[in-house]
Amino acid sequence: MTEYSDLARKLRHRNAASVALQFPEGLKRRAREIALFLKKEGFFVIVNADPCYGACDLASDALPHVDALVHFGHTPVDDPGPKVIFEPYSVDVDLDVLGEAAPFLRQRTIGLVTTAQHVHLLPAMVRKLAEIGIAARTRTGSRGCREGQVLGCAFEAARIPSVDEILFVGTGLFHPLGVRLATGKRVIALDPLAGTVQEVDEERFLRQRFALVERARSADSYGLIVSSKTGQGRFGLAQEMASRCRNAILLLMREVNPEELLNLGFPAYVNFACPRLAYDDQPRFPAPVLSPQEFQILLGERDFSSYAIDEMS
Ligand code: SF4
Numbered sequence: 569m570t571e572y573s574d575l576a577r578k579l580r581h582r583n584a585a586s587v588a589l590q591f592p593e594g595l596k597r598r599a600r601e602i603a604l605f606l607k608k609e610g611f612f613v614i615v616n617a618d619p620c621y622g623a624c625d626l627a628s629d630a631l632p633h634v635d636a637l638v639h640f641g642h643t644p645v646d647d648p649g650p651k652v653i654f655e656p657y658s659v660d661v662d663l664d665v666l667g668e669a670a671p672f673l674r675q676r677t678i679g680l681v682t683t684a685q686h687v688h689l690l691p692a693m694v695r696k697l698a699e700i701g702i703a704a705r706t707r708t709g710s711r712g713c714r715e716g717q718v719l720g721c722a723f724e725a726a727r728i729p730s731v732d733e734i735l736f737v738g739t740g741l742f743h744p745l746g747v748r749l750a751t752g753k754r755v756i757a758l759d760p761l762a763g764t765v766q767e768v769d770e771e772r773f774l775r776q777r778f779a780l781v782e783r784a785r786s787a788d789s790y791g792l793i794v795s796s797k798t799g800q801g802r803f804g805l806a807q808e809m810a811s812r813c814r815n816a817i818l819l820l821m822r823e824v825n826p827e828e829l830l831n832l833g834f835p836a837y838v839n840f841a842c843p844r845l846a847y848d849d850q851p852r853f854p855a856p857v858l859s860p861q862e863f864q865i866l867l868g869e870r871d872f873s874s875y876a877i878d879e880m881s
Contacts, residue, residue: 572602576609578653579636586612588630592620592641595657619823621842622719623712624799624880626652643684645711645719645799645880659685661760663696669735669758669765670700679728680704680716681747683738686760687717693737705731711880718743720844721880723750736768742848744768749877776850778872781865784836784856789815790863791834795841796822802840802880805860809838813867830854838863843878 579587587606591599596617603613614634616627623642631637631651639648641657648654680697682690690706697704706716709725718725718736726734726747733754736744744757748768755768784790790813792806803818810816819832824845829837837857839846846857859878864870 572605575602575638575653575655576606576611579606579611579638582636582653584611584635586614586634586636588614588616588627588634588637590616590620590627590630590637590639592622595641598640621844622721622799623648623654624721624842625797626799628798641684643687643712643714643717645722656688657685658688659761661686661689663689663692665758665760665763666693666696666737667700668763669737669756670702672756672765672767673702673733673735674754675731675733676701677703677705677731679726679731679734679751679753680706681718681723681726681734681736681743682716683743684714684717684719685739686737687714690714690716697735704735718747720746721842721878723747723877723879726751726753741768742844745770745773746877746879749875750879773847774875777862777875780850780856781858781862781872784858784862784866787815787834787836787856789817789834789836791819791829791832791837792816793819793821793824793837793839793841793845793857795824796820797841800841800880802860806838806840809860809863812869813863824849826852826854829857839878843880846878 599615603615606613616630623645636651638653640655644654694704705728707725707728708715709717711722713725716725723746736747736757737760739759744755748755748770758765792810794803794806806818810818836855839857846859861876865872
């Protein structure tokens with residue numbers, strides 16, 4: 569219970585008597601245990617049980633009812649205000665696993681990026697790579713990211729000058745794909761939990777996105793999805809793009825899911841909410857869901873050869 573005791577101490581330090589807890593989907597199972605612990609410690613506790621995928625989705629509805637909101641598992645993407653406490657979810661790994669990536673690297677000086685779960689290990693990763701003769705360079709990210717940290721909507725930390733190759737350490741293939749598309753550099757993805765390594769190839773992804781843009785061309789109207797979540801608001805950009813397309817209508821939504829898009833019935837959509845929605849969830853959607861940059865291609869304002877991954881600033 570030590571880690572929760574620290575949290576209780578932090579709350580007391582702020583004179584908070586009531587607290588709302590918010591968890592990403594992968595950590596929700598811990599909600600019951602932490603809430604019961606804090607209740608036993610004398611706090612009034614609310615668990616925000618709505619789906620949550622990032623720090624861009626703070627439980628602002630709960631804030632008027634409590635003295636503090638504790639958001640688990642993410643780093644802040646903007647100024648959250650004085651009532652919000654971020655509790656990171658750090659995952660340690662055996663750094664010997666970095667040796668698995670060495671045979672895949674062509675350069676002796678590389679860029680290094682990782683995700684929020686492992687970013688606390690970044691200095692140790694740099695040291696470990698140096699031990700095997702690889703100089704790793706890092707850069708501070710955007711959207712509140714720490715040194716070397718990328719998000720699914722922010723790859724600034726990967727834009728490291730004077731390196732031709734980047735090592736991504738983390739799970740999943742979306743982040744390294746984003747790094748590849750954002751930088752144009754060779755990207756090696758190391759999953760430190762599985763110990764697997766692969767070079768990122770964006771060709772299949774680009775073919776699928778090209779086909780989607782072509783499908784969307786025949787649509788007689790477009791729904792431009794704008795999120796009402798705290799850190800996903802791109803209302804201005806959506807409004808500006810809608811003004812350039814006479815068949816585009818803004819849709820203000822909180823949760824974007826296949827059922828809602830089916831009910832709305834547009835033959836194609838453009839996503840201004842979390843960029844990952846358009847990429848990861850496309851197979852579930854009943855119609856093409858384009859990124860803003862893909863919509864620009866459709867409108868003839870951008871060429872597919874200059875394809876850009878969608879990022880938030
Ligand atoms: S917008 Fe999407 S990728 Fe960015 S922080 Fe939010 S959930 Fe994560």
